Amino acid sequence: MAAELSATPMLSDALVILGAAGLVIPIFARFRITPIIGFLMVGLAVGPYGLGRMVYEYPWLAHFTITDPEGLEPFAEFGIILLLFTIGLELSFNRLWSMRRLVFGLGALELLVISGLLAMVLTMVGQYWTGALALGLALALSSTALVLPISGTTTPVGRAALSMLLFEDIAIVPIIFLMGAMAPYANSDGVDDMMQTIWLGGLVIIAMLVIGRFALPRLFAQAARTKSPELFLSASLLVVIGASLATSAVGLSPIVGALVAGLLIAETEYNAEVEAITEPFKGLALGVFLITVGMGLDLATIWDNLWSILAAVVGVLVLKALVTGLLLRMMGARRSTATETGILMASPSETTLIVLTAATQALLIQPGTALFWQIVTAIGLTVTPLLATFGRLVARKVDPLPSQGGEGTSDEPRVIIIGFGRVGRLVADMLTVHGKPYIGIDSDADLIMAARRDGYNARFGNAARRDALDRLGLERAPAVVMTMDEPILAQNLTRKLRALRPDLPIIARARDTHHAALLYRSGATHAVPETVESSLQLSESVLVDLGVAVGPVIASIHQKRDELRGLIMEEGALDHKPQLRTRTLRPEG
Template sequence: MDHGFFVELIVLLATSVFTVWLFKRFKLPAILAYLVAGVIAGPQVLSVITDPKDLVLVAELGIVFLLFSLGLEFSVPKLVAMRQLVFGVGSAQVIITLLIVMLLVVSLNQTWASAFVIGSIFALSSTAVVVKSLNESGLTQTKRGQIAISILLFQDIAVVPFLIAIPLLGAEGEGSMMFAILAALAKGAVVVTILLSAGKWVLPRIFNQVAQVRTDELFVLTAILVTVLAGTLTNFFGLSMALGAFLAGMMLSESQYKHQLEADIRPFRDILMGVFFISVGMALNLSAMITQWPLILSGIALLLLVKTLIIRHLAVLAGETSADGWAAGLMLFQMGEFGFVLVALAQQFDLLSPEISAALLGIGVLSMAVTPFIINQDKQIIAFGGRIFGTTQQDYIEQQEEAEFETNLSEHVIICGFGRVGQTVSRFLKSEAVPYVVLDVDPVRVAEAQAAGENVQYGHARDKAILKAVRVDRAKLVVVTFGDLTKTQTVINNVKALSSNARIMVRTKSDEHMGFILEEGADQVVPEALEGSLMLVSQVLFESGVPMSRVLRRIRKERENRYGQMHGFYQGETTDLAANKRDLLEFIHAINIPPSAFAVGKTLESLKLEERRVEIVGLRRDGKEVSSPEPDTEIKAHDVLVVKGKPRRVERAERYVLTG
């Protein structure tokens, strides 16, 4: 057994863990961390793995799973709903950027094949970095966010023909590029027909049989098998394995197994993609990047200028505001993660020189690194550019705060989210003639509800402009029905910031974050799990002969006490004790007091467990329960002390009671 291999693997993993942790502390993308880890572990620094080709096969699997996940997200209804932006602005951006960059590169005495590769790389942006930054900044549902996501969606589709064309360009050499692309598309059409037919008639039956077995391992294995088989089929036709994986994902995107497949594949995808970017980092030629720094800076400037201007003008032509166009252009100026894939693919077929490849990788790393900063500072950047292009910062702010609708309601209820809970609330409000307005971000659901006469508007309550439009300052109540904690926190903060006197009611699935939400400013939190238990308790008590008036008093008291009797439970074998869950739970734990315990002979009061934020809920002695033990009750050997609190506090309290 080669022990050297395990040493290399351990050092590589340790380097990756440290760099990812460090980059996340500075809120930088994990992709960049993997690239840096590859540089450190590569032959130019530590030489942990002297031959990066050892990782090529694993890295290729990472791309295969990435494309499979992309295919799962490829929703035809979503494309139809956003077709003007996706196929209008998105396609025009990719084609125009590709042509402009190709002409510039050819003018620098590069071949048409190399120019096509570089143009393809520059035409794409980073879906991972942009979408993550949009989510973190709460801009996903704004108009500029929708423009950016629409363009990214078409770019993701455009990756597929690029992956088809580049290997054939390498095979054709200086031959006809158009012929190579047409031949690739023809082969692609055959493969698509075969795979879509299999997806329609064969795969549903296979996954139905697998799902009936109810074995997670078999489901994951089947998903991996389908992905690799599809990739092998496209590879047999001389096309990219990644194309086959994309088609496999697309086949299953409309199936009932989509979300389960996505969840099962994600760990493999993330780890293998990390390996891919590590292999890219190992291939980085640092000395070449240092010598090519003028080319790298020129490339970043070209990206920023060309893509931003193209996206801005295309957005305006599509009827969007100039400010939204500028903002979307700045979001998408960078080179994307698929650019690294195309660089690696082009290197395999000798379409790019080592110097140009190093420069492109440098452009990608630096442009992705500054993207989160640019998205967060877009107001200041647009204000600076406004003096040149005629758009002032005030214009930007005014356009940003415009809403497409406004309501004249007063003393009304604002419902945030129109899922099953929101729809149920609205029906009861309507039956009692209570005025209300609903906010939702699902375009299909909003269109359906508006057609049926519901007072539903498209917009996210995280945007202050939307809250102003629905007159939150005159509202009686704001009801938050979605379960996302971050979004809920933003809504509460925005309602408070707009000086609204409306009461805020939040629906949650459980009581894990109830205290936090109340501290943020919510007036009432309704945990579904506890409310369901209360309804069950009320029925059990009534059926057991307890008068309904007494049952209702108990239920009302429990709610006023913030479900105090319903907190704390005995842990079991299946209790989730993960690090992110552990401090959100409350345990009830029985502590057996042996004769040698520290607490023997001491009173409950003298132990001062309340200072350790642990509550004593009971005491058992000689097999009988001592109801409501007094503070001066003395603990004896063989007593059982029952305490309630957070897991870590209960553990510390038990240690103190036993050992002092």
């Protein structure tokens, strides 16, 4: 029976992972708890130290446990690669250059100071200095996979965390080479190999920058013209996997290639759509990674060494939080930002496990010591969401006043224009005249490229996707203008927008009065029929040419427009709130 169940381990593991995603995410979201904890708990439950212990006694449990933990590691690594890729998409070369002081100043200082202090403490408790240095470097790393999804990259905490995490990701390769160089039986070949990897990696990155600058816009433009989501997704995965393999081939970490690929795509108008279309894969792959971390928690071993493990966890968390917070204060950060970032960055990293493995293979630490610190790392990763909540609470206590600039986000409320053809451009021009910021979105790649060449603020994307609108700032938008000539899409979008933002002014272009009535029924604030407006403009022109004064003509046009709008709304049978009908886009003052 057990043999039959183990004949399809891949399907069994897929069932567990997909079931976890389908249950954990909605359940934890219902209670406003991050699903990170849920995935870690699933890994603990279904791993070899949980229900997996009882598979031989109860074979039917094979359907609910992970039978091949090692087989999940490539998927977990792919999740980290996609995470770094999306981080690159949120950045740009200009923004990265503007962060150089934080990345190579704060990031380097944080890693060196924390690893040095940890090494000193470990040496004092009896660890040989080479092993203490290896453990210090490993434990000084913080989790990119958990910290950035919690903090984001645009908040003050997110920017500070990002700068340190970027340096840590860059430093992983030299750290791994350092492990080999410190090995008891190491020779000078290790240094030569490191230098070779550095210059080969530099050549590969330069080649990626040059080729990607010219090739990627053309690749995604062709994919966008097909209007095929499958082809767009294929192109996105091709770029990120190809870039990761290129850096891996010369000895660099694959996440370096993924980050560079994201930076290159961030310079194109397709960055938002690429991020949206790869988001589900990143989320699922990260879920797999978190499950593998949870599977490494052996409750029996933890119980046998409970007090020493707790002391190690608390010691690492407190030391890292204090040092990181103090360094941020020295760099001029607010007390609240320094406090929250320090606590959030206190836990070890997923890459800590990689460095521990390298240190064990180099005979710098014993396997038992590596297992102890692997458990400490897994517990630290598990409590990261709790640290984030605790950090926010403490930050409010130490600095209750909101930030007054300098560290706030640069995002401002912008009118969203859906559809950026002739009508969309005209709306954008009028908003610009009156000083109202806007951003346009359209799924026609040629329209977007032409608009950006002409200086318009427009992005390629599919407005029917919720995440595409969220990235444009839907929650802060003062209004949405829909200009596309697609009646069914306009109605569906109007209903979706009204459900998301009941108070949002939605101004929609309509083909005729019947279409306008349908838009009002769907929740539009204003629906502007092309036929009615063209008739009113013709009437205005002929009356002025016949010698009627401009003032009475404009007044009569407005009166007729209001009458027609009332008739259209009655046809739509819409019970509109008065404040939504009267709210218009007028310049301030």
